[in-house]
Amino acid sequence: MIVTINGNRHEIDPSSRVADLPAIIHRADLRGLAIAVNGEVVSRSEWEDVRVEEGARVEILQAVQGG
Amino acid sequence: MEKFEVAGRVFASRLIFGTGGFTSLEVLARALEASGAEMATVAMRRVDPSSKGSVLGVLDEAGCDVLPNTAGCFTARDAVLTAHLAREALGTNWIKLEVIGDDRTLFPDGTELLTAARQLIEDGFVVLPYTSDDPVLARRLEDAGCAAVMPLGSPIGSGSGIRNPYNIAIITERASVPVILDAGIGTASDAAIAMELGCDGVLVASSIARAKDPVRMAEAIKSAVDAGRLAFEAGRIPRRLYAEPSTQTDGMPEL
Numbered sequence: 001m002i003v004t005i006n007g008n009r010h011e012i013d014p015s016s017r018v019a020d021l022p023a024i025i026h027r028a029d030l031r032g033l034a035i036a037v038n039g040e041v042v043s044r045s046e047w048e049d050v051r052v053e054e055g056a057r058v059e060i061l062q063a064v065q066g067g
Numbered sequence: 068m069e070k071f072e073v074a075g076r077v078f079a080s081r082l083i084f085g086t087g088g089f090t091s092l093e094v095l096a097r098a099l100e101a102s103g104a105e106m107a108t109v110a111m112r113r114v115d116p117s118s119k120g121s122v123l124g125v126l127d128e129a130g131c132d133v134l135p136n137t138a139g140c141f142t143a144r145d146a147v148l149t150a151h152l153a154r155e156a157l158g159t160n161w162i163k164l165e166v167i168g169d170d171r172t173l174f175p176d177g178t179e180l181l182t183a184a185r186q187l188i189e190d191g192f193v194v195l196p197y198t199s200d201d202p203v204l205a206r207r208l209e210d211a212g213c214a215a216v217m218p219l220g221s222p223i224g225s226g227s228g229i230r231n232p233y234n235i236a237i238i239t240e241r242a243s244v245p246v247i248l249d250a251g252i253g254t255a256s257d258a259a260i261a262m263e264l265g266c267d268g269v270l271v272a273s274s275i276a277r278a279k280d281p282v283r284m285a286e287a288i289k290s291a292v293d294a295g296r297l298a299f300e301a302g303r304i305p306r307r308l309y310a311e312p313s314t315q316t317d318g319m320p321e322l
Contacts, residue, residue, distance in 0.1 A: 006113040026116040032123055033114065034156035041151045059113065061152050065086040065095070065122045066110025067136035067163055067272060 001054040012052065019047035022060055034061045069300065071267055073245050074161070074193045074214035076132075080105045081262070082292050083134065083247065085272025088224075092120045094282065098275050099129055101285035106132040108163055108270070110139070111153050123157075134195070136163035141176070143183035150187050162187060163217070163249075163270075164196040173223045173250075177204045181211065188212040197249050200234040202241060209244050216242060217249035217270060220261065224273040226253030232264055239265030254284070255291035262295025263303070 001014045003021075010024050018035055027033070035042050036059045042050055052058070071078045084104035089095040099107060107126050126133055135153035140146040143166060150162040166183050168176030175198055187194050194213045198204055205216045218238055221227035228251060229235055239246045248261035249270040261269050271288055278284035 022114070025114060027114050032121075032156055034111065034152035036148065036152055039148065041148065041155055044155055059152075061111045061156060062114045063109040063121075063123050063133065063135060063153070063157060064112045064118075065089060066112070066138045067085045067087050067108030067134075067165070067270075 003052055003054070003056045003058055005058045006060055014054075016052045017048055018042050018050045018052060018058075021052065021058055025060060027060065032062050035059070036061070071245070073195070073247075073268075078105050078268075079103075080289075080292075081268035081296060082258075082289055083108070083249075083268060083270040084131070085270055085276070086122050086126075087138070087272045088276030089281065092122065092125055095122070095276075096125045096129065098281040098285040099125070099131060101282045101289065102271075102275065103289050104131065106134050108134045108136050108272070109157075110136055111149055111156065132161075133157055133159060134161050134163050135159065136197075137165050137183075139167075140165060141167050141170075141179070143179040143186065146179070146183040147186050147190075150183075150192060151190070154192070160191060161193045162195065164194050174219070175199055177201070180204075181207055184208055184213055185211050195247070200231045200238065202234060202237045205238045205242065205246075209242060213244065215245040215247055215267075217247045219250035220248050220257065221251030223250045224277075225251055226274060227251050228253055228257040229260055229264070232260065235261070235264045235266065239267075252288070254278075255287040258288045259291040259295035259298070262292055263299050265299060268292075 037056050071081045080103045082104045084107040137146040137149040146166045166176050166179040184194050195215045196208050196213050197217050200218045208216050220229035245267040247268040248266045252271045252274045258269050275281050275285045
């Protein structure tokens with residue numbers, strides 16, 4: 001199924017959980033990340049449980065230089 | 068010197084370090100050390116696997132606290148969401164709240180800022196809002212429960228110092244929470260002036276990051292913050308229109 005991650009479309013397994021998504025964009029280390037799906041934060045404690053839906057708009061963020 | 072406390076955390080340094088604008092993590096690390104800062108800001112952006120090194124790594128190694136910001140947000144909704152994401156990613160309740168109203172001046176949108184602040188305070192955040200030099204807005208933010216207020220001196224990155232020192236003085240005189248001058252500092256004297264106006268601290272980014280010698284400028288601004296605060300605590304002489312002789316007039320010889 002197709003989802004959008006950080007503005008790019010990706011084909012992913014329909015049984016994917018939120019925890020599987022960073023690997024799709026080649027980010028192995030889950031530390032320091034935050035994930036929002038369709039404009040809502042998904043708490044880290046739920047990453048393993050929350051399923052990803054078809055057409056989901058995902059943002060995977062990290063801290064960078066700023067401010 | 069009197070201690071600097073924000074939301075129950077006591078800081079030895081009154082300088083908060085902005086990590087934006089450095090082109091090299093190595094220079095950032097050395098400038099951070101030279102500044103003596105104990106807290107530094109970061110922004111939240113999309114993961115980019117091709118980027119090397121990490122600002123968090125630098126801050127961690129320096130033992131520096133992380134203050135995430137909501138840089139780039141123009142609405143309360145986006146700022147609130149970004150703050151929640153930052154809390155998830157970094158495990159801190161502290162947030163430097165920026166809600167921008169204009170993309171040329173980068174001045175805050177007061178209405179959206181206040182809305183976001185109120186929501187985030189309800190959500191348990193320690194909110195440090197980047198605000199204008201309007202004493203009314205500063206009071207509203209304080210009343211809403213912000214842990215500090217951070218008025219700008221002049222536009223972000225403009226290096227134009229403190230355009231309205233009178234408003235800043237009014238803010239510092241009336242505030243019951245720490246006042247941290249945030250944005251527009253260009254060089255050491257601006258930081259000293261901020262402290263002399265009664266600010267409890269300063270947040271600097273571009274003045275250091277984009278200086279010709281960032282490490283040296285970090286050292287300069289550190290000294291300026293110390294000097295300005297000492298001067299403030301020492302109680303300056305007033306500005307007079309006329310002279311006030313410094314030498315006694317009695318005992319003058321008739322020559």
